Amino acid sequence: MSNNFKKGTICVQGGYSPKAGEPRVLPIYQSVTYKFDDPSNLEDLFSLQAVGHLYSRISNPTVAGFEERFAQLQGGIGAVATSSGQAAILYSIINICKSGDHIIASSSLYGGTVNLFKVHLKNLGIEVSFVSPEASKEEILSTAKENTKAIYGETIGNPELNILDFEKFAETAKILKVPFIVDNTVASPYLCNPFEHGANIVIHSTTKYADGHAQSIGGIVVDGGNFDWSNGKFEDFTTPDPSYHGLVYTEAFKEAAYITKLRVTIARDFGACLSPFNAYITNLGLETLHLRIERHSQNALSLAKWLEKHPKVKWVNYPYLETSKEYEKAKKYLNGGGSGLLTFGLDTDIEGTKRFQRALKLISLAVTLGDTRSCILHPATTTHSQLSEKELEGAGVTTDLLRISIGIEDIEDIIKDVEQALEAV
C-alpha cells in the first residue's frame, strides 16, 4: 500500500493487501516453520541472500503484516515486533550497545524502563546516565563519554506527563553522532511522529494504545532509516559479521541496516518474539486506533477541566490543558490531542487517596494504561515503588499523584463516578 495514505486509512488497511481470492482479513499463520522444495532456497535464506520466512522466532506472515502496518503508521522504513514493550526497549539498545558502552536517558521514564536501565543494563556492562528532561543541551552534553552510543527519552513521560523536548535532545544526539531513541507508547503513532522531530528509532509497548483493549502484551521497534551507521562509531554495522559469512550490514542493507541487524541477530538469538495470535489481536486493535485515541483525548481533557474546578482536588496535570506548562510543547509535537493519561493530587493524606480509589465503581484499579476501560493507579506505591526518593523526584512521582488512564466510555459517566468517589475523601 502506498505511503501517501493518511493515518486513519493506514490504521484500517495498511500492511496487508490480499490478492484475488485471498482472505480479506490478515489471517493467523499459527505455524512455527515453512516448507521448501530445494535445499538451495533454504541456504539462500540462511545467508540472507534471499528474503522470506524460515522460522517464526525470526519472522512470520501474521507478525509481518502487523509490523508493516505499524511501520507505515509510524512513518518508519521497517519494524520488528517483540513479545513485550520491555523486550522492544532492551532490543533497541543492545542492537547498538555492548559491555563498556554508555547511553544518556531522560530521567522521566516508565518505572520498568528505569529498572531495566539502572539494574540490568548496568549488570550487562552498559552504563546509563540519567538527565533531567529540563537539562540544557550543554548539561546533557557534559554527561557524554567517548563510548556514548544513544540518547533515550519518552514522548509523553509516564507518569509525569511532560512532553519530550525533541528539538533539544535531537540536536544533542546529532552533535554526539548517536541515534535518538524514543518510547512513543503513550502518544501512540497516531498523535506523534517522532521521526519528523529528529528521532532515529521509535519503540512502543503495543500492549497499550495499539492493542487498545488490554488483551495482548507486545512491543515493537521501528526504524526511521535516517541515521548514518557508518559514521565510525558503530563498528558492528560496518565490519563483517561472521554469523552471516562476513556480511556487512551497512553495505548489504543500506538505510535498513539497523532494523535488519536487529531481526537477524538480536531477535534471532534472544528470542523474545511476538506470537502470531497476539500479532493478529494487536493488528485488529490498530484498525480503530485513530477513533479511539481521539475519544481518549477528548475524555481526558474534559475530566481534567472538571477536576481543576473541584475543591477537593489540589492539582491536575494534563498536557493539553491550557494551564499546563507542557501545553506549548504538546501543541508542537502532538497532533490534535493529549492522549488518555492524566494525573492529579487530592487535598488529603495517603489514607484519603486510598478511600477515593476504593470508592470508584466504573474506574477500576488496574495496572495498565491505554485500553478502552478507564483505570486508576497510584504509581508511588505500585509501578514506581522500587525507586528511591531521589529517583521518584526525577520521574516526577509525588506521593499524592494519582494517574487515570481514561477509557472511551461516555464522559458523563466517568465524571459521575469520580464525583461520587470524591465524597468518600
Ligand SMILES: *Cc1c(COP(=O)(O)O)cnc(C)c1O
Ligand atoms: C507499559 C510500558 C512499557 C512496557 O511495556 P510492556 O508491554 O508492559 O512490556 C514501556 N514504556 C511505556 C511508556 C509503557 O507505558
